[in-house]
Amino acid sequence: MKxxxxxxxxxxxxxxxTPAELEKWLDTDRSGSVGDTRGQGESTGHKSGQRIIEIKRTKKADLSDEDWAHMGKVVGYVKRHLAQGGPAKDTEHSDWRYSLMNWGHDPLKS
Incomplete structure (x- = not known):
């Protein structure tokens, strides 16, 4: 365990x-178009994005055990997704990128 x-x-x-960038992204139709919904209306990644916004607006000293667990989950997801590599063409408009953005990582942002 880390x-x-x-x-x-x-x-x-x-x-x-940033929280503002993520909020703006999560409000788009593209954000809601990717990810596993598990029969729910909202995807797992979209829900995670909402939680990430809350965590990013919390002081490190005030993070709960649940926050730390979610942060670990986010780190694991982003690392696994990046290791898969993106599409050969049109990364900017790919589900791969959109999914990562739901989890707070824009692979095109330097």
Whole structure:
């Protein structure tokens, strides 16, 4: 199990969208068009994006155990998704990118 310091370091590196950017993204139709809904109306990634916004607006000292667990989940998801590699063409408009953005990472953002 990773320490809070390890999770924090990876979170800072991988979750590269600001709360405002993520909110704007989650309000788009494209955001809602990707991900597993498991029979629900909202995808797992979209729900995660909402939680990420809350976490990013929380001081590190005030993060709960549930926040840290979610941060670890986000880090794991983003790392696995990036390891798959993106599409050979049109990464900008790909479900791969859109899914990552739901989890707070825009692979086109430097």
């Amino acid at each position: 320490s809070h310091d390890e999770i924090w370091s990876e979170w800072q590196e991988l979750v590269n969208m």
